[in-house]
Amino acid sequence: MTYFQFFAQNKRWLIGGFLLTFFSSFGQTFFISLSGGAIREEYGLSNGEWGILYMVATLASALTLPFLGRIVDLISVSRTIVIVTPALALACLLMGLNQSIIVLGLILYALRLFGQGMLTHISMTAMGRWYSAQRGRAVSVAVVGHQGGEATLPIIFVFALYVMGWRETWIVSAGVLVFVALPVTYWLMKLERVPTAAEDAEAAVHAVRDWSRAEVLRDPLFYGLLIAVLGPSFIGTTLFFHQDYLIELRGWDKLQFSASFAVMAIMTFVFALIAGQLVDHYSAVKLLPTFLLPLAASCFAMWAIEPIWGSYVFMALMGISYGFSSTLFGALWPEVYGVKHLGGIRAITIAFMVFGTALGPGLTGYLIDFGISYPLQIFTMGIYCLAASVVMLFVSRRIAQRQRTEASV
Numbered sequence: 001m002t003y004f005q006f007f008a009q010n011k012r013w014l015i016g017g018f019l020l021t022f023f024s025s026f027g028q029t030f031f032i033s034l035s036g037g038a039i040r041e042e043y044g045l046s047n048g049e050w051g052i053l054y055m056v057a058t059l060a061s062a063l064t065l066p067f068l069g070r071i072v073d074l075i076s077v078s079r080t081i082v083i084v085t086p087a088l089a090l091a092c093l094l095m096g097l098n099q100s101i102i103v104l105g106l107i108l109y110a111l112r113l114f115g116q117g118m119l120t121h122i123s124m125t126a127m128g129r130w131y132s133a134q135r136g137r138a139v140s141v142a143v144v145g146h147q148g149g150e151a152t153l154p155i156i157f158v159f160a161l162y163v164m165g166w167r168e169t170w171i172v173s174a175g176v177l178v179f180v181a182l183p184v185t186y187w188l189m190k191l192e193r194v195p196t197a198a199e200d201a202e203a204a205v206h207a208v209r210d211w212s213r214a215e216v217l218r219d220p221l222f223y224g225l226l227i228a229v230l231g232p233s234f235i236g237t238t239l240f241f242h243q244d245y246l247i248e249l250r251g252w253d254k255l256q257f258s259a260s261f262a263v264m265a266i267m268t269f270v271f272a273l274i275a276g277q278l279v280d281h282y283s284a285v286k287l288l289p290t291f292l293l294p295l296a297a298s299c300f301a302m303w304a305i306e307p308i309w310g311s312y313v314f315m316a317l318m319g320i321s322y323g324f325s326s327t328l329f330g331a332l333w334p335e336v337y338g339v340k341h342l343g344g345i346r347a348i349t350i351a352f353m354v355f356g357t358a359l360g361p362g363l364t365g366y367l368i369d370f371g372i373s374y375p376l377q378i379f380t381m382g383i384y385c386l387a388a389s390v391v392m393l394f395v396s397r398r399i400a401q402r403q404r405t406e407a408s409v
Contacts, residue, residue: 006134006137007141010138010193012188012191013126013127013130013138013188013189013193014138014141014142015188016123016126016185016188016189017123017124017126017127017138017141017142017143017145018123018141018142018144018145018148019145019181019184019185019188020081020119020120020122020123020126020142020145020185020189021119021120021123021124021142021143021144021145021146021148021149022145022146022148022149023085023088023115023119023145023149023177023181023185024115024116024119024120024123024145024146024149025115025146025149025150025153026088026092026111026115026173026177027088027091027111027112027113027114027115027116027117027119028115028116028146028149029116029236029237029240029241029357029361030149030150030153030154030240030261031149031153031154031157032054032108032111032241033240033241033242033243033244034153034154034157034158034161034258035157035161035166035169035170036050036241036243036244037244038161038166039104039166043101043104045101046369047242047245047365047368047369048365048366048368048369049365050361050365051241051242051361051362051363051364051365051366052362052365052366053101053104053105053108054108054241054358054361054362055358055359055361055362055363055365056105056358056362057105057106057108057109057112057358058108058109058112058354058355058357058358058361059354059355059358059359060109060113061109061110061112061113061116061117061354061358062117062351062352062354062355062358063351064113064117065113065117065118065121065347065348065350065351065354066344066347066348066351067347068113068117068118068347069117069118069121069343069344069346069347069348069350069351070343070344070347071083071343072121072122072125072126072343072346072347073341073342073343073344074343076190076192077122077125077126077189077192078186078189078190078192080118080122081122081182081185081186081189082182082186084114084118084119084122085114085119085177085178085181085182085185086177086178086182087110087114088110088111088114088115088118088119088177089174089175089177089178089181089182090110090174091107091110091111091114091115092111092170092171092173092174092177093170093171093174094107094110095107095111095167095170096167096168096169096170096171096174097167097171112354112357112358116354116357117350117351117354120146120350121343121346121347121350123142123143123145124139124142124143124329124330124346125342125343125346126142126189126192127139127142127330128330128331128333128334128339128342128346129334129339129342129343130192130193130194131193134280135279135280135330135331135334135335136275136276136277136278136279136280136284136327136331137273137276137277137280138276139276139279139326139327139330139331140272140273140275140276140277140279140326140327140330141273141276142330143272143326143327143330144268144269144272144273144326146268146326147264147265147266147268147269147272147319147322147323148265148269150261150262150264150265150268151261151262151264151265151266151269154258154261155258155259155261155262157169158254158255158258160172209338209406210337210338210339210340210341211337211338211341211345212341213341213344213345213348216337216345216348217348221395221398221399221402224391224392224394224395224398225288225332225336225392225395226349226352227388227391227392227395228288228291228292228325228388228391228392228395229329229349229352229353229356230352230353230355230356231292231295231356231381231384231385231388232292232295232321232322232325233353233354233356233357233360234356234357234359234360234381235295235299235360235381235385236318236322236357237356237357237360237361238360238361238364238377238381239302239378241360241361241365242361242364242365242368242374243257245368245374246374249374249375250306250308252308252311253308256308257308257311260311260312260314260315261315263312263315263316263319264315264316264318264319264322265319266319267315267316267317267318267319267320267322267323268319268320268322268323268326269323270319270323271319271320271322271323271324272322272323272324272326272327273323274323274324275287275291275323275324275326275327275328276327279327279328279331283335284328284331284332284335284336285332285335285336285396285399285400285403286396286400287324287328288328288332288392288393288395288396289389289390289392289393289396290324290389291321291324291325291328292321292325292385292386292388292389292392293321293385293386293389294317294318294320294321294324295317295318295321295322295325295382295385296382296383296385296386296389297317297382298313298314298315298316298317298318298321298382299314299378299379299381299382299385300379300382301313301314301317302314302375302378303375303376303378303379303382329349333345333346333349336399364377
């Protein structure tokens, strides 16, 4: 079955999954950081102080996710959307109206929890549970909603800053969530998909037992997998969060740099779809040792290339790695730990990813204030990716061996 045939037969749910990840952009770092400079100026914050505030808010959201994320196992996807989307819209509205730095921290917490955390979690859990044999393709279509947001929203937001101002842009964002995102995604996901008998029969050949959350937390290989999971979230969030500082450091034009997001989005889109095919053909586990290598190359490119075209090289390489990782992570957890408790397990993994997104801006912002070269920090991130790839080679072999042993019992 080709991608076009697959999409035609499943367009309702795939579009719904895509839109959920697209609208999660309002709580993603790349979107929040577009007004980061204005927020720092408005509230009188240094790079380090802004980074610490963002880190604390994101850490709080990461601690909340394992508890709130289980809701997807308890109620329907559509009902979860009705709870989460208005909460995210309220946070956007308050961002445009707020004057208090304390409330700013609470707003950031809500944006990260309901946007980056829950909307993405709802989409990926639905795709992992509703699809079995074609899970890689389903995840790859839904997950590129992130890239749809990254390709379009930075340019729209920068234009809106000139027309309306940053506060008014956040208020309009709240309206988009309430009057567009909520009714459309609710309608699309209200009818839940049930895998066909043929799909279930094909998936049964590669079926794994359903792990509980407690069993997953006792599994040493789970923490090995987290080494890979934390890399893209830490690095991507750090670079997007401090993009204003990087632009100032390199003397780049902000509009030219914002256009490089489209390059990353295109590459991520293409390689997410490629990864979907590869996951369905080989398995997510077998692809683990490779997906961080382009991210390592992107870090080295950003460290070494100072002209503005270097940002496009960096974004292209990052897009390759993000395309693979976004599809890979969506398919990996049900492939390794089953689907019965998928909502709760994914909530834990997303919490760790959000922890990485929290740690990055705060740590690097502190190091910047302390005088540590930001390009040197980026170079070190590339070294981490290489080391993590070696670890994934060992972890993937151990998981494959364990699954063969369980299948033979």
